[in-house]
Amino acid sequence: MKGRRGGLIAIGIGLAVFLALATYPFWHAAGKAMPVPELDLETPAIRALPARLCVAPTAEMKTRHMQILDEWRTEVVRNGRRTFETPDGRRFDRSLTRTCMQCHSNKERFCDRCHDYAGVKPKCWDCHIVPETPSGEASAAVAGKGTLK
Amino acid sequence: MPIFASLLFIVIAILFPLFAASAGWHGLLGIVIPCAAWAVFVFGFVWRVVVWARSPVPFRIPVTSGQQRSLSWIKADAAENPSGRWGVALRMFLEVALFRSLFRNTRTDLYKGRPVYGRTKNLWLFGWLFHASFLVILVRHLRLFSEPVVPMADTLAAVDGMFEIGVPTLYLSDLCLLAAAAFLLLRRIVIPRVRYISLAQDYIPLLLVLCIAGSGLLMRHFDKIDLVAVKELASGWICFVPTLPEGLTAVFFVHLFCVSALLVWFPLGKLMHMGGVFLSPTRNLANDSRRRRHVNPWNAPVKVHTYEEYEEEFRNQMKAVGLPVDKE
Numbered sequence: 001m002k003g004r005r006g007g008l009i010a011i012g013i014g015l016a017v018f019l020a021l022a023t024y025p026f027w028h029a030a031g032k033a034m035p036v037p038e039l040d041l042e043t044p045a046i047r048a049l050p051a052r053l054c055v056a057p058t059a060e061m062k063t064r065h066m067q068i069l070d071e072w073r074t075e076v077v078r079n080g081r082r083t084f085e086t087p088d089g090r091r092f093d094r095s096l097t098r099t100c101m102q103c104h105s106n107k108e109r110f111c112d113r114c115h116d117y118a119g120v121k122p123k124c125w126d127c128h129i130v131p132e133t134p135s136g137e138a139s140a141a142v143a144g145k146g147t148l149k
Numbered sequence: 150m151p152i153f154a155s156l157l158f159i160v161i162a163i164l165f166p167l168f169a170a171s172a173g174w175h176g177l178l179g180i181v182i183p184c185a186a187w188a189v190f191v192f193g194f195v196w197r198v199v200v201w202a203r204s205p206v207p208f209r210i211p212v213t214s215g216q217q218r219s220l221s222w223i224k225a226d227a228a229e230n231p232s233g234r235w236g237v238a239l240r241m242f243l244e245v246a247l248f249r250s251l252f253r254n255t256r257t258d259l260y261k262g263r264p265v266y267g268r269t270k271n272l273w274l275f276g277w278l279f280h281a282s283f284l285v286i287l288v289r290h291l292r293l294f295s296e297p298v299v300p301m302a303d304t305l306a307a308v309d310g311m312f313e314i315g316v317p318t319l320y321l322s323d324l325c326l327l328a329a330a331a332f333l334l335l336r337r338i339v340i341p342r343v344r345y346i347s348l349a350q351d352y353i354p355l356l357l358v359l360c361i362a363g364s365g366l367l368m369r370h371f372d373k374i375d376l377v378a379v380k381e382l383a384s385g386w387i388c389f390v391p392t393l394p395e396g397l398t399a400v401f402f403v404h405l406f407c408v409s410a411l412l413v414w415f416p417l418g419k420l421m422h423m424g425g426v427f428l429s430p431t432r433n434l435a436n437d438s439r440r441r442r443h444v445n446p447w448n449a450p451v452k453v454h455t456y457e458e459y460e461e462e463f464r465n466q467m468k469a470v471g472l473p474v475d476k477e
């Protein structure tokens with residue numbers, strides 16, 4: 001019967017669309033693993049540190065560095081308090097460009113790698129400048145790679 | 150009381166992952182349950198659709214809410230009373246994308262002892278908002294399931310976070326989902342007539358969605374999660390190499406467990422209206438029973454004897470007694 005065949009075709013197309021959407025991540029990945037980005041921590045400023053420490057413990061930096069930045073911004077812009085002291089007594093200027101990007105001067109191989117992986121596009125760089133990395137440093141930094149884990 | 154049964158269900162859906170996470174059953178929570186739930190969802194969905202597709206449709210029963218196709222000088226309403234395939238497609242699109250039939254919703258009130266009828270668009274508005282924000286959130290979540298991230302997820306995130314409120318940016322779809330789900334739930338609780346017909350299976354999906362959105366917002370704005378670890382976990386699922394990264398939090402396991410509960414719930418209950426809307430005879434049939442014969446698939450094959458055959462058989466006798474015949 002003609003109507004019945006038409007119905008079967010419609011059901012077939014509908015189920016195919018459903019299955020394609022429900023399994024989309026599988027065939028998008030096509031078996032290729034999504035490798036965790038390799039973060040580069042070998043900048044001159046970090047190498048010169050007495051102890052390889054960030055402004056907060058690493059686990060906290062991983063999860064809430066953007067909230068720290070937000071707190072810093074509020075402190076500076078609203079309260080005018082520029083100096084940040086860690087519990088262990090290290091002092092930092094609360095500044096995106098002059099502090100974070102001083103140590104992490106390799107934005108492309110640090111912040112960006114992670115943000116591309118997680119699909120994050122911070123708008124900060126619309127206004128804040130990224131310190132320029134001398135080209136020689138980039139090649140020197142490739143040697144020792146810090147990974148995320 | 151269905152609402153208390155539903156609340157009990159939700160409390161268990163929150164406490165179980167919290168307990169299991171603290172007991173260290175991360176493999177169960179992070180791999181076994183979500184993967185099993187996904188399989189139940191996909192197979193259950195297909196199974197329900199196949200069962201529906203095999204059911205006979207004895208009559209054409211399209212909803213006819215406009216002028217049907219008739220004489221050439223009477224204007225037909227193709228979208229409200231479709232007469233052909235394209236009309237059905239148009240009506241289905243309006244229904245699925247814009248919730249056309251909810252837009253026609255009416256309310257009844259007693260005014261001086263007599264019922265009066267009026268329009269109401271609340272259910273349409275919040276119902277649509279609920280589904281639209283859910284879809285946007287699902288597409289945005291693809292950033293955890295694709296590498297490089299699919300451009301659609303990026304674009305949608307940019308639009309969704311355009312007001313740049315806070316760091317990380319507040320997504321408008323999250324607010325819409327919370328507001329709409331809260332409205333749909335309160336509607337069932339506050340309006341006595343709706344409360345009277347509401348069952349646990351009406352409350353539970355809404356409560357689950359509220360839990361999922363709540364835990365998601367918690368992870369994004371308060372109890373921060375390590376997204377890189379989450380993506381590592383998701384990568385393990387979709388590449389069939391299960392991995393359990395460090396740094397997954399209890400809130401994340403609640404999120405994932407409630408999502409799994411929703412996935413299992415989906416094919417078992419009324420959430421199947423997602424597939425069902427396309428299979429409703431009231432929506433997917435054209436109103437053409439006066440032009441085309443609708444054959445009931447339940448009919449046993451009947452041997453018919455048409456008038457032509459009858460006349461062929463008895464022509465001589467008919468002529469002999471003077472009955473008129475079609476063919477001489």
Ligand code: HEM
Nearest residue numbers: 286289290293320323361362365366368369374379383408
């Ligand atoms: C029914 C499916 C789901 C719904 C409705 C849902 C809903 C949400 C919502 C509303 C948020 C708030 C932030 C945002 O909108 O991005 C969120 C965040 C989140 N969800 Fe889901 N979710 C679902 C499935 C999943 C799954 C399967 C995973 C596991 C990979 C997941 C992992 C996360 C994570 C890690 C966050 C935090 C994102 C961030 O920090 O920006 N969700 N979810």
